[in-house]
Amino acid sequence: MDDSHKYGMRFEPASSIVKPTPLELSKDCSNRTLNAFNDMAEIKSSGRPIDQLFEKVLCMNILSSDYFRDLLRLKTYHEVIDEIYVTVTHVEPWMTGNCRGPSTAFCLLYKFFTMKLTVKQMHGLLKHPDSPYIRAIGFLYLRYVADPKTLWNWYEPYLKDDEEFSPGSNGRMTTMGVYVRDLLLGQYYFDTLFPRIPVPVMRTIVANLENMKLPSKHCGVTGETTRGSEETARRPPSVKASLSVSFGQRAPHRATTRDSSPVRRGSHRSRSRSRSRSQSVHVSSRLSPARDVNKEKTSASNNLAKLKDLYGDSSNQKDNASTNSGFNRPGGTEEVIRLGGSTWR
Numbered sequence: 101m102d103d104s105h106k107y108g109m110r111f112e113p114a115s116s117i118v119k120p121t122p123l124e125l126s127k128d129c130s131n132r133t134l135n136a137f138n139d140m141a142e143i144k145s146s147g148r149p150i151d152q153l154f155e156k157v158l159c160m161n162i163l164s165s166d167y168f169r170d171l172l173r174l175k176t177y178h179e180v181i182d183e184i185y186v187t188v189t190h191v192e193p194w195m196t197g198n199c200r201g202p203s204t205a206f207c208l209l210y211k212f213f214t215m216k217l218t219v220k221q222m223h224g225l226l227k228h229p230d231s232p233y234i235r236a237i238g239f240l241y242l243r244y245v246a247d248p249k250t251l252w253n254w255y256e257p258y259l260k261d262d263e264e265f266s267p268g269s270n271g272r273m274t275t276m277g278v279y280v281r282d283l284l285l286g287q288y289y290f291d292t293l294f295p296r297i298p299v300p301v302m303r304t305i306v307a308n309l310e311n312m313k314l315p316s317k318h319c320g321v322t323g324e325t326t327r328g329s330e331e332t333a334r335r336p337p338s339v340k341a342s343l344s345v346s347f348g349q350r351a352p353h354r355a356t357t358r359d360s361s362p363v364r365r366g367s368h369r370s371r372s373r374s375r376s377r378s379q380s381v382h383v384s385s386r387l388s389p390a391r392d393v394n395k396e397k398t399s400a401s402n403n404l405a406k407l408k409d410l411y412g413d414s415s416n417q418k419d420n421a422s423t424n425s426g427f428n429r430p431g432g433t434e435e436v437i438r439l440g441g442s443t444w445r
Contacts, residue, residue, distance in 0.1 A: 142216050144247045146295060150213040153244045154206075155293055158193055161202045168207045177221050181234055184208055188233040189269075191240065192290045196269040209237050209244075217241065226258065232265035232276060243283045248297045252305055255280050259314060267321060274321040281314065282322040290323040 151159055162168050174180050184205075190196075191205045217225075225238030242254050261276035268290065284305055287294055297305070309316045 140218055140220065142218055143222055143242070143245060144250055145245050146247050148295065150210070153213065153295065154193075154210070158202060158206065158292060159210075162207055162210050165201050165207060167204065168202075168210065171207060171211050174211065177215065177217070177224075180208060180211055180215070181225070181228070184234050184237060185231045188231075188237070191233060191236045191267050192269055193292045194290070205233065205237060209240055212237070212241055213245065222254075226254075232263055235263075235276060236265070236267060236279065239280055239283055243289075243294060248295075248301045251284060251297070251301075252308060255284055256308070259309075259312065268323075272321065274319075278319050278321055281309070282319055284309075285316070285318045286322055288323055 151163075153159075154162070171180075171183070174183060188205045188208065190203070192203055193206045195201050195203050222238060222242070225241070226235055228234040228238075239255070239258075242251060246254060258280050259277050261280070263276045264273050265276065265279075266273050267279055283289075283294075284297075287296070306316045
C-alpha cells in the first residue's frame, strides 16, 4: 500500500521523465570535449618568434637582466600571476628614474611568452579580480602575440570596463576600457614599437568603435602616438642611450637630448658660422657685377669730359664748322669735317 501521501511526498511516474536520446547525449559530450579542447589550445598567434616581438634593445636587456634570470624559478602560470600581484606597480617597458634596465612588468610578460599561454589561461588573466596589472599584462600579451584579426574578439568585451588604474609611472589614472582602446589604436607604447596591425584590420576596428559610439582616436594613456614624448625626454639620456650602445642599436630619438649635448652645440655653432660666411660670399658675388658697371660708367664720363675740354663741344661748333670748312667740288657735293665728330657727309 502506497503511504507517500502521508508524508507530503509525490512521485512522478517513470513514463513522464524525459530522457535524452543517444544522439543528444553524443552531441553534449562532443560540445564539452570541443570546449575543453579550445580552452586548452594555444592562442592563435601572428607567427612571429618571441625574440622578435619586442624591439631589439628591449629584448636583449630583458634576456640579460638578473631579474629575468631569477624568474626561472617560477614554473607555473599561477606562480607568475602571484609575482605580478606582489611586484608590478606600472606597465611601462622601462624602469623609471635613474635606474637602467627593463621593467618588472615586461620581464614577467616575456616570461609568459616563453610559457605560450592557452585560451583558458588568457581568460583567467583578463578577468582576474585581484590586480588591474595582471589584467593589463594579459592585454599586452594579446597585443604582442595574437593574430591581429583576432584582437577585436578578445578586446571587445572590455572596451567599456570602468576599473581604474595607472598604466604609467606618472600616476595618471585611467580606466581599463580606455587603456584597451589605446592598445588597439596606437602604434607606439611608451616609446616602444607595437607589432603593426594591417590597414584593413585597423579600418574594421575603427568602424566597430564608431558603431559602439566609442572614441576612435588615441587618448594618450599609453604614451604619445610618436616617439620622443616630453615624458620620455625628461628622463636621463643614459637610460636608453647607454643600453642601446652596448647592443649596437640606436635608442628612440629625443630632440632635447641631442640639443643638450655640448659637442652637438659646438658643431651647430660652427655650422651656422660657415653658413653665414658662405651666404656673405654669395651676396658679394651677386653685387660685384653691378659695381663693375658703375665703375665703367664713371670712367667713360670722365674720358668724355676730357675730350670735350680738348676739342670743344661739337654741338656748339656745328654751324661754324659747316661755314668755315666747306668747299665746292666739281660734282656739286659739299664735304664737311666736324671737329669732335665721327661722321663724314
